[in-house]
Amino acid sequence: MAATINDIARTAGVSRTTVSRVLNDSGYVKEETREKILKAIQELNYTPSAIARSLSTNRTNTIGVIVPEINNPFFGEIIKGISQVADEHNLNIILFNTDDTRDKELKALKILKEQRIQGIIITPTYPEDKFNREYLNTLKSLNIPVVLMDGHVEYSNFSGVFIDHIKGAFDGTMALIEEGHSKIAIITGDMNSRPARDRLTGYKNALVLNHISVNKRYIFHGNYKHESAYRITKQILDMEDRPTAIFVMSNMMILGCMKAIYEENVNVPGDIAIMGFDKVDALNIVGMNISFINGPTIEMGRTGMELLIDNLYKKGGNKELKRITLLPKLVLKGSEKYIKNKCK
Amino acid sequence: MAATINDIARTAGVSRTTVSRVLNDSGYVKEETREKILKAIQELNYTPSAIARSLSTNRTNTIGVIVPEINNPFFGEIIKGISQVADEHNLNIILFNTDDTRDKELKALKILKEQRIQGIIITPTYPEDKFNREYLNTLKSLNIPVVLMDGHVEYSNFSGVFIDHIKGAFDGTMALIEEGHSKIAIITGDMNSRPARDRLTGYKNALVLNHISVNKRYIFHGNYKHESAYRITKQILDMEDRPTAIFVMSNMMILGCMKAIYEENVNVPGDIAIMGFDKVDALNIVGMNISFINGPTIEMGRTGMELLIDNLYKKGGNKELKRITLLPKLVLKGSEKYIKNKCK
DNA sequence: GTGAAAGCGCTAACAC
DNA sequence: GTGTTAGCGCTTTCAC
Numbered sequence: 001m002a003a004t005i006n007d008i009a010r011t012a013g014v015s016r017t018t019v020s021r022v023l024n025d026s027g028y029v030k031e032e033t034r035e036k037i038l039k040a041i042q043e044l045n046y047t048p049s050a051i052a053r054s055l056s057t058n059r060t061n062t063i064g065v066i067v068p069e070i071n072n073p074f075f076g077e078i079i080k081g082i083s084q085v086a087d088e089h090n091l092n093i094i095l096f097n098t099d100d101t102r103d104k105e106l107k108a109l110k111i112l113k114e115q116r117i118q119g120i121i122i123t124p125t126y127p128e129d130k131f132n133r134e135y136l137n138t139l140k141s142l143n144i145p146v147v148l149m150d151g152h153v154e155y156s157n158f159s160g161v162f163i164d165h166i167k168g169a170f171d172g173t174m175a176l177i178e179e180g181h182s183k184i185a186i187i188t189g190d191m192n193s194r195p196a197r198d199r200l201t202g203y204k205n206a207l208v209l210n211h212i213s214v215n216k217r218y219i220f221h222g223n224y225k226h227e228s229a230y231r232i233t234k235q236i237l238d239m240e241d242r243p244t245a246i247f248v249m250s251n252m253m254i255l256g257c258m259k260a261i262y263e264e265n266v267n268v269p270g271d272i273a274i275m276g277f278d279k280v281d282a283l284n285i286v287g288m289n290i291s292f293i294n295g296p297t298i299e300m301g302r303t304g305m306e307l308l309i310d311n312l313y314k315k316g317g318n319k320e321l322k323r324i325t326l327l328p329k330l331v332l333k334g335s336e337k338y339i340k341n342k343c344k
Numbered sequence: 345m346a347a348t349i350n351d352i353a354r355t356a357g358v359s360r361t362t363v364s365r366v367l368n369d370s371g372y373v374k375e376e377t378r379e380k381i382l383k384a385i386q387e388l389n390y391t392p393s394a395i396a397r398s399l400s401t402n403r404t405n406t407i408g409v410i411v412p413e414i415n416n417p418f419f420g421e422i423i424k425g426i427s428q429v430a431d432e433h434n435l436n437i438i439l440f441n442t443d444d445t446r447d448k449e450l451k452a453l454k455i456l457k458e459q460r461i462q463g464i465i466i467t468p469t470y471p472e473d474k475f476n477r478e479y480l481n482t483l484k485s486l487n488i489p490v491v492l493m494d495g496h497v498e499y500s501n502f503s504g505v506f507i508d509h510i511k512g513a514f515d516g517t518m519a520l521i522e523e524g525h526s527k528i529a530i531i532t533g534d535m536n537s538r539p540a541r542d543r544l545t546g547y548k549n550a551l552v553l554n555h556i557s558v559n560k561r562y563i564f565h566g567n568y569k570h571e572s573a574y575r576i577t578k579q580i581l582d583m584e585d586r587p588t589a590i591f592v593m594s595n596m597m598i599l600g601c602m603k604a605i606y607e608e609n610v611n612v613p614g615d616i617a618i619m620g621f622d623k624v625d626a627l628n629i630v631g632m633n634i635s636f637i638n639g640p641t642i643e644m645g646r647t648g649m650e651l652l653i654d655n656l657y658k659k660g661g662n663k664e665l666k667r668i669t670l671l672p673k674l675v676l677k678g679s680e681k682y683i684k685n686k687c688k
Numbered sequence: 689g690t691g692a693a694a695g696c697g698c699t700a701a702c703a704c
Numbered sequence: 705g706t707g708t709t710a711g712c713g714c715t716t717t718c719a720c
Contacts, residue, residue: 017691361699
């Protein structure tokens, strides 16, 4: 089996206390002794056990990260950001992918508690329904710092990193209006989620500010999946008083929307303008030039991790509740244009 | 602090052995006693410490996963597959994202060893250069099961899941040839990597089999990044004896290629046919109909994890070296067509 | 500068 | 059925 600290102590002819001192660079050790110990470590190919250390120090230097769909680049980038900061602070990440299921999420929380991790960053998949309270209790009963990533767990006492969805949707809508659009359709996300509701609010705000009446027939409720946006876009393209612009409220739905647009042989922005919330890297790289509002994902990850670390280093009860709201950025690529003569 | 097994034992009026029995469902416990214990657990909101258990049992039920870029959906899907199987077997995942740097990868290996994880799944970022040997030694010295994911660590004694790149590229090229193409360009990945070399081989094989001479001027070396493919595609489009088809050897490069094609206002497949190795979900959802060879990513993840589990459950020295090669699938969407009258 | 001893929270013989 | 005991590999007082 693997060598232990005792083996090192024995072969170096010292006590394990001294070995421990060398390992952790704590206390004074005579240079000569240190070298003897280092040599023994080398010889026996010894690696200290983080497990034993954790048990002894009551610190695991590990945090839990729970995401609903790891294969969505949105979360990939968040994790990338988290991972960067974690790395700088020598913290490890236990990852859970919940596939958007409540059971897996609760199971993940249970396991993380067993693992005595020091904090959690989570993007709750949980809708704000009747289970919310039970869920919050579970999360609180962990009794460790929690950081929500752009989640929608309301009325809760958790720190978190959020996107200003209202402002983002407002900016996006404004950009369309400034181009001359007034018949602007919106495809929302699942209205059970806070971001979806906020984005709708931002959209409405921009209309109202510009004295454009909010036309309910232009408000379509999707569910974040591309299929829903596909279906809805087809519907929109068929409308008699067809909007001149569509504001699509998630990266996956942008794809569904564009699919419908392709199929119908509609030109962007010649026949209709498109604005997206969240970017789709692939489309941009390809040069499809879809304008979008971008929540800075990597930065979200980094900020979330920094927030968590802040809390980790605070003792006991005085953990601060801190919510950071990041401003999404408007990136115009051309798809927001209004081309008069081409629109009915 | 959190309750311990001793607290439970005390409040339930039993020894901690009995508590342990209840926790692990091992040995016989009188129903009455069990209930007393369960009640105490409930009351004290007790969760057993996986750390202590690991130290005691010498099992952590945790595996390490190391990927080069977590934000690339290719790896996202692999992790998704890994995570599914891990979940079924109650194994946890410690994740490392190396951002394609050797230092981070080596650091990750060191940490994983400290954490006494039970196995590793890794997609090495390491090119097969002079450092290869040192790297292999590091990996071997961990002395735990390792599964390579589609890696290019040659001459090594590790289990792994691989894609049959030769066959894949062969199939893709054949599909183009069958459509009538004979002037087929290829944009390869970094030729230091095994997959890139294999894919080129498959391409050549198909040409040779069809008595089409391999034209070196049609072979372009990219580096997996989209910028390289963009540059190369521009070059290709400018050629005098321009190919009628381009076979692009990675998902990111497909994007770069398509960007150039868009910019030059070239029609696919009207003016030129495109075939990709690896899919780009976004483009497909959007309906851009790029034909591609798809290495089954989620399945790769699942298979890799299953392979690892196989090895975990085998004792000591008789770990099998097992390499599983998955066949990529050809998916035709239309971009491979040969449209005679439109080609010069 | 260094070591002895206790303890972190659990499991696993073994005895009763 | 249940308890006693030793031990997993480390850190951390405290004493020398």
